[in-house]
Amino acid sequence: MYPFAPAITPIGRFAPSPTGPLHFGSLVAALGSWLDVRSRGGRWLLRIEDVDTPRIVPGADRAIIADLARFGLEWDGDIVWQSQRGDRYEAALDRLRALGLVYPCACSRKEIADSTTVRARDGALRYPGTCRGGLAPGREARAWRVRTTPGEICFDDALQGRVCEDIEHEVGDFVLLRADGVWAYQLAVVVDDAEQGVTEIVRGADLLDSTPRQLFLQQLLGYRRPDYLHLPVAGNQAGEKLSKQTLALAVAEQPAPQALTDALAFLGHALPRELRGAPVSVQLEWGLANWSRAHLPRSAMAPAPAWSAVQRS
Numbered sequence: 493m494y495p496f497a498p499a500i501t502p503i504g505r506f507a508p509s510p511t512g513p514l515h516f517g518s519l520v521a522a523l524g525s526w527l528d529v530r531s532r533g534g535r536w537l538l539r540i541e542d543v544d545t546p547r548i549v550p551g552a553d554r555a556i557i558a559d560l561a562r563f564g565l566e567w568d569g570d571i572v573w574q575s576q577r578g579d580r581y582e583a584a585l586d587r588l589r590a591l592g593l594v595y596p597c598a599c600s601r602k603e604i605a606d607s608t609t610v611r612a613r614d615g616a617l618r619y620p621g622t623c624r625g626g627l628a629p630g631r632e633a634r635a636w637r638v639r640t641t642p643g644e645i646c647f648d649d650a651l652q653g654r655v656c657e658d659i660e661h662e663v664g665d666f667v668l669l670r671a672d673g674v675w676a677y678q679l680a681v682v683v684d685d686a687e688q689g690v691t692e693i694v695r696g697a698d699l700l701d702s703t704p705r706q707l708f709l710q711q712l713l714g715y716r717r718p719d720y721l722h723l724p725v726a727g728n729q730a731g732e733k734l735s736k737q738t739l740a741l742a743v744a745e746q747p748a749p750q751a752l753t754d755a756l757a758f759l760g761h762a763l764p765r766e767l768r769g770a771p772v773s774v775q776l777e778w779g780l781a782n783w784s785r786a787h788l789p790r791s792a793m794a795p796a797p798a799w800s801a802v803q804r805s
Contacts, residue, residue, distance in 0.1 A: 501533065501534050501535060502529050502532050502533075502534035502535075502691050502692050503529070503534060503535045503536075503537065503688070503689050503690050503691045503692065504525050504526070504528060504529030504534055504535070504536050504537070504690065504691075504692040504693070504694060505525070505536065505537040505538070505539055505685070505688065505690050505693070506521065506522045506525050506526070506536070506537075506538055506539070506560075506565075506567070507538075507539040507540075507541045507681070507684075507695075508522075508540065508541065508556050509540075509541045509542065509544065509547070509548075510540055510541075510542050510548055510549060510552035510553035510555075510556060511544075511547045511548060511549055511552065511736060512549055512552055512736040512742075513552060513555050513556070513559070513742035513743070513744060514555070514556045514559040514560070514742065514743050514744070515734050515735070515736075515740035515741060515742060515743060515800065516726050516734055516740065516741075516743060516751065516754070516755065516758075516796050516797065516800035516801075517696065517725055517726035517733065517734035517735070517740065517796065517800075518556075518743075519559075519563065519743050519751060519752075519755050520696075520723060520725075520726055520755050520758050520759060521694075521695055521696050521723060522560060522563075522565055523563070523565065523752070523755045523756070523759065523779075524694050524721075524723045524759055524788075525692075525694040525695065526565045527759075527761075527776075527779050527780060527783045528692065528694045528721065528783065528785070529692055529694070530780055531779075531780050531783040534692070535568040535569075536565075536566075536567050536568055537567060537568060537569060537572070537688055537690070538557070538560070538567035538571045538572075539571070539572040539573075539574065539684060539688070540553045540556070540557075540571060540572070540573045540574065540575075541574050541677070541680070541681070542573055542574055542575045543574040543575060543581075543674060543675050543677065543680045544674055544677065545575065545674060546672070546674070553573070555742075555744070557571070559743055559744055562744075562748050562772075563743075563748055563751075563752055563772055564772040564773055564776050565776075572684065572688065574675075574680050574684065577680070577683075577684065578675065580683050580684075580687065581669075581675045581679055581680055581683055584679060584682075584683045584713060585636060585668055585669060585679070587713065588638065588668070588712060588713070589636075591712075592639075593638060593639055593712055594636050594637060594638050594639065594668060595623065595624065595626075595636070595637060595639065595665075596623065596627060596633030596634075596635070596636055596637075597622075597623040597633065597634060597635045597636065597637045597665075597667070598623055598627050598628070598631035598632060598633060598634050599619075599622050599623060599634070599635075600634065600671075603622070604617050604619060604620070604622075605617060607620050607622065608620045612662050612663045612664075612701070613657070613662065613701040614701040614702070616663070618662065618663055618664040619637065619663070619664035619665050619666065620664065621664060621665060623637070624639070624665060634671035635667050635668075635669055635670050635671045636667070636668050636669040637665040637666060637667055637668065638665060638666060638668055638708075638709065638712070639665055640659045640660040640663065640664065640665050640666070640708065641659075641660055642658065642660045642661065643658060643660075644656040644657060644658050645657055645658075645659060645704040645707050645708055646704075647703060647704070647707060647717075647720060649700070649703075649720050649721060649722050650719065650720065650721035650785060651721050651722060651723065651785065651788055651790055652697060652700060652722050652790065652792070655700060655703065655704070656704075657701070657704040659704055659705060659708055663705065666678060666705060677702075678702065678705050678706055678709060679709060681706060682706050682709045682710055682713065682715065683713075685715075685718060686710070686713070686715035686716065690718055691716075691718050691719065692718060692719050692721070693718045693719070693720050693721070694720075694721045694722075694723065695721075695722060695723065696722065696723055696724075696725045697722040697723060697724055697725050697792040697793070698725045698733055699722065700722045700792070703720060703722075721785070722792075723759070723788065724758075724788075724789050724790075724791050724792060724793055724794040725792065725793050725794075726758065726793075726794065726795075726796035726800065727793045727794065727795055727796060728740070728795075728796060728800075728801040729795075729798075729801070731793070733793065734796055734800060734801055738801065739801055739802035740800060740801050741799065741800055741801055741802065743800075746799055746800075747769075748772050749769045749770060749771060749772055749775065750769055752772050752775050752776075753768045753769055753770075753775065754797045754799075754800075756775065756779055758789075758794060758796070758797075759787075759788060759789075760787035760788050760789050761779060761782060761783065761784075761787055763775060763778060764778075
């Protein structure tokens with residue numbers, strides 16, 4: 493078991509990827525996480541998940557930090573940047589390597605696509621295990637994969653209910669260190685949450701399918717399992733998740749009081765009429781006093797306000 497004593501105070505976190513400005517969906521995730529842990533007297537950490545360097549937009553991290561401050565979502569302690577923690581991910585991979593739980597893989601994406609059509613729930617191709625028994629003669633390692641084992645991994649999400657997945661059957665051995673030298677999200681997030689002592693993970697339901705893989709790695713590394721709550725993701729008029737790719741607008745383009753009012757309503761906590769559009773400090777005070785998981789919508793996606801995305805005909 494990871495050497496952290498059980499936390500008396502709950503510890504949550506918000507961990508955005510700086511691939512663009514903060515949009516409404518990101519604001520919802522941040523606000524939900526902040527209110528859930530703060531309403532119970534807990535600590536809230538901020539981590540910038542900039543490990544996927546090819547996708548990073550320069551300056552986006554600073555813009556996100558500024559937006560969180562504009563909305564009054566204050567964090568505890570220093571901000572953590574994943575790009576500065578490669579040694580910690582290397583140490584975790586070394587532990588798994590010493591136990592024989594990972595192996596080098598020479599397969600390219602095209603080779604995997606040519607050898608299987610089976611896809612996991614998140615749309616990724618299931619790895620067929622080509623290099624599991626060792627590299628073929630003349631092949632060189634491109635990535636490192638973890639050996640999965642048969643059987644379901646289950647957890648009870650505080651909002652979405654019980655979730656189970658047989659990772660070996662549905663996903664296959666997944667990557668921990670990519671061919672381009674970038675640390676995989678699944679490993680980085682597990683190491684960071686454990687070393688920061690995170691006990692409560694409140695995030696969007698778009699990450700629900702990643703959770704069993706993270707639980708599997710937590711088990712292999714001897715880390716404590718946090719509690720999970722996956723909020724509905726905000727969708728546009730076409731039913732797509734708000735993102736940079738679906739033309740989500742930056743919350744910086746909307747007055748903070750109005751955006752916060754809309755985010756609270758999205759989370760099932762509509763303000764009294766007289767407080768709608770009130771200063772963010774007043775809205776957050778009301779949110780802390782009235783926060784209840786029972787009011788959260790249980791769908792995996794819900795419509796975002798019209799202002800949050802470019803309208804397409």
